[in-house]
Amino acid sequence: MEKKxxxxxxxxxxxxxxxxxxxxxxxxxxxxxxxxxxENRPRGMQYFDFVISxxxxxxxxxxxxxxxxxxxxxxxxxxxxxxxLILAVGGTCVGLCAGAEIGIDEAEKVLPRNTCxxxxxxxxxxxxxxxxxxxxxxxxxxxxxCDGKKKAYEILNDYKETYVMExxxxxxxxxxxxxxxxxxxxxxxxxxxxxxxITAENLKEGIKIANDKRRALxxxxxxxxxxxxxxxxxxxxxxxxxxxxxxxxRFIKAxxxxxxxxxxxxxxxxxxxxxxxxxxxVSGSPMAVPNWKIPFIIETSGAIVVAEESCVxxxxxxxxxxxxxxxxxxxxxxxxxxxxxxxCACFTxxxxxxxxxxxxxxxxxxxxxxxxxxxxxxxxxxxxxxVEKTLQQKGIPMLKIETDYGMEDVGQLKTRIEAFLEMVRx
Ligand code: BJ8
Numbered sequence: 001m002e003k004k005x006x007x008x009x010x011x012x013x014x015x016x017x018x019x020x021x022x023x024x025x026x027x028x029x030x031x032x033x034x035x036x037x038x039e040n041r042p043r044g045m046q047y048f049d050f051v052i053s054x055x056x057x058x059x060x061x062x063x064x065x066x067x068x069x070x071x072x073x074x075x076x077x078x079x080x081x082x083x084x085l086i087l088a089v090g091g092t093c094v095g096l097c098a099g100a101e102i103g104i105d106e107a108e109k110v111l112p113r114n115t116c117x118x119x120x121x122x123x124x125x126x127x128x129x130x131x132x133x134x135x136x137x138x139x140x141x142x143x144x145x146c147d148g149k150k151k152a153y154e155i156l157n158d159y160k161e162t163y164v165m166e167x168x169x170x171x172x173x174x175x176x177x178x179x180x181x182x183x184x185x186x187x188x189x190x191x192x193x194x195x196x197x198i199t200a201e202n203l204k205e206g207i208k209i210a211n212d213k214r215r216a217l218x219x220x221x222x223x224x225x226x227x228x229x230x231x232x233x234x235x236x237x238x239x240x241x242x243x244x245x246x247x248x249x250r251f252i253k254a255x256x257x258x259x260x261x262x263x264x265x266x267x268x269x270x271x272x273x274x275x276x277x278x279x280x281x282v283s284g285s286p287m288a289v290p291n292w293k294i295p296f297i298i299e300t301s302g303a304i305v306v307a308e309e310s311c312v313x314x315x316x317x318x319x320x321x322x323x324x325x326x327x328x329x330x331x332x333x334x335x336x337x338x339x340x341x342x343x344c345a346c347f348t349x350x351x352x353x354x355x356x357x358x359x360x361x362x363x364x365x366x367x368x369x370x371x372x373x374x375x376x377x378x379x380x381x382x383x384x385x386x387v388e389k390t391l392q393q394k395g396i397p398m399l400k401i402e403t404d405y406g407m408e409d410v411g412q413l414k415t416r417i418e419a420f421l422e423m424v425r426x
Contacts, residue, residue, distance in 0.1 A: 006057045009064065013136060016129035023102060023130055024056060027290055034296050038232055040272045042265070044258030045235050051242050055289075056132050059245060063136045066092055072194050075137035077122060078145055079316040079342060080167050082335050085187050087248070088206035089196040095244030096122060096133050096140065099288030101405040103128030110155050116377045117404040118288065119148045126159055133245065134160055139193055141186075143167050145346040146379050163189055169347060171340065180336045187332070200328045207321045207331065209248050216255035217243060217317040223262045224306050225364055228271025230262040233282070233295045233305025240312050241289035273304050278424045281366040283309035283357055283387065285374040291405060294372050294413075301418045306364045309357050310372075315342060318356075345379035353383070354390045361396050368397040368424040370417070375404045397424050 010020060031052060051059070063073050074086050075096040083093040101117065103124025111123055125131035134140065140162040142153035153162045165182050168175035187198055220239060223230055239255060246254075265271070280303050282294060287310060295305045307314060319341045322334040343353035361369060371387055373380035384400050391398045399420040403409055 004057060006061070009061060010056075010132060013060070013132055014129060015132060015135060019128055020056075020130055020132075023100075027100070028053075030290060030292075034292050035234065035238070038234065038272075038299075041235060042231055042258060042261050044254070044261045045238075047254040047257070048235075048238055048242055051246055052238070052289075055245070059247075060132045060136055062247065063092060063094070063133075067136070067138070072138045073136055074190075074193075075134050075140045077118075077140075077149070078143045079311045080143050080145065080165065080339055080344075081141045082183060082186065082339060084203065084206040084210045084321060084335055085183075085190050085198060086206070087209050088198045088202040089190060089194045091190065091194060092247075094133050094137065095288065096137070097125040097131035097288075098122040099241075099291035099405070100125075102130055111152060114376050115152075116146075116148050116374045117406075118285070118374055118377075119152045121288075121405065123152060123156065126156060139163055139189075141165060145344060146377070148376070148378075167344075167346065171347060176336065176340055179340055180332070183332060183336050183339075198328070200326065200331060203328060203331050204323075207323060207335070209252075211320045211323060212252050213243060213248050214317045214320055216252045216259070219259045220255055220262070221307065221314065221317065223259060223266060226266040226271070227279075227365065228269075228273050228275050228277065229279070229304055229306055230265035230271055231258075232272045232299055233280075233308075234292060234299055237287060237292065237295055237305070237308060237312065238289075240308065240317075241287070244289075244312075278303040278367045278421050279306045279365060280304065280424075281307050281309060281357070281360055281364060281369045282313075282372055283360075283369055284372040284384070285377050285380045286311040286313075287372075288312065293403070293405070293407075293410070294370065294401065297410065297414050297417050298370065298421075301414060301421055303417075303421050303424075306366055307360055309353075309360055311342075311344070314356070314360060315344070345383040350383060350386075354386055357387060358390060358394055358396070361391075361394075366396075368399070368420065370420070371398055371400045373400075373402050375402050 072091045074091055074093050086093045098118050098121045106127035107120040107124035126134055140160050142162050142164045144150040144166050153164050156162045165186055168178050280298055282305050298305055319338050321338040325331045325334050371384050381402055388398055
């Protein structure tokens with residue numbers, strides 16, 4: 001089938017057409033090299049291959065269509081933004097481009113060079129005119145998680161309206177009250193933007209859709225506990241990445257179809273790798289699409305990633321919003337409680353995260369942990385010390401990695417990861 005020409009739409013969105021063509025070529029090639037060369041992939045991954053191939057085409061067209069019907073599109077960078085409230089009023093929540101080394105020259109005109117790659121990336125995507133998602137959004141929602149992000153949002157706001165939610169840094173009762181206030185204020189912002197009221201009925205529906213998405217991803221995650229794992233870490237990561245921008249209902253169905261196939265594989269003992277392959281838990285900073293660098297190195301070095309202790313992984317799918325509440329007030333409280341459990345490294349103290357990592361190692365029968373922090377990400381690079389100490393006490397091997405989105409250190413990282421895997425194999 002001939003590919004549709006989306007250039008008129010990209011032009012209308014104000015994208016830099018030449019740069020965008022180059023970006024799609026590079027990404028298309030990277031996808032072929034990293035994803036399509038994997039062996040024994042589940043058939044159900046074909047849907048996700050299609051979604052990736054149309055990420056800047058069909059999906060953007062869908063967003064423009066929904067806007068024409070009077071619905072709003074809200075772009076986000078963090079799993080703290082409560083999707084339920086957006087879904088309640090027929091809105092669409094999309095994760096914005098932040099996972100590739102793009103527009104660095106433009107980003108460095110407004111940000112210091114030693115800024116985390118994720119922040120530089122979203123700024124670069126916007127300033128270079130290469131992210132169709134931000135162009136198709138009615139509003140961007142930021143959050144005061146780390147210092148880099150919160151200061152960068154002030155600059156981003158000069159180019160695109162950015163509403164910032166205040167995220168507390170501790171988890172006392174006082175912090176919960178602050179967070180509840182933020183959720184209420186965000187609800188009002190969504191109502192003002194859309195001109196629609198959030199009610200108990202529509203919020204119930206929003207909660208159900210967001211939970212169904214998490215349930216489907218939890219099912220996928222649970223299947224990776226099988227030995228041998230029926231799906232590669234790269235493919236599972238891709239599904240988790242796509243969760244941030246695909247149509248939720250279509251996505252839920254595709255993940256459940258994939259899980260049906262994986263269940264069959266598990267029953268028959270079919271895996272993507274042979275028994276005895278080291279099983280690795282990757283923990284740390286989130287990997288936004290198309291950041292596949294670390295799992296690619298791990299899985300081409302003779303190991304498999306069985307779980308991600310990350311916001312593109314367990315951290316954002318583990319907890320559901322309680323569904324039994326009836327009144328609007330009760331539902332808001334359930335949302336407050338659910339999001340307050342997220343154990344991002346921007347919190348202090350953050351013992352929950354350390355406990356979760358140990359639990360995940362046990363649940364997934366991981367042989368070791370690779371702790372990944374984006375270079376210059378203070379919360380995760382500093383917290384890596386506590387993670388290492390905790391794992392050492394439990395006798396769990398861990399490798400600490402700090403890197404950015406560039407490819408210059410791939411050889412060096414591969415050498416370190418291979419040495420770690422040698423040690424894990426014993
Ligand atoms: S809840 S992890 S998605 S903030 S990597 S920009 S922390 S300097 S992304 Fe995150 Fe929300 Fe937390 Fe999750 Fe800052 Fe670190 Fe960069 Fe980061």
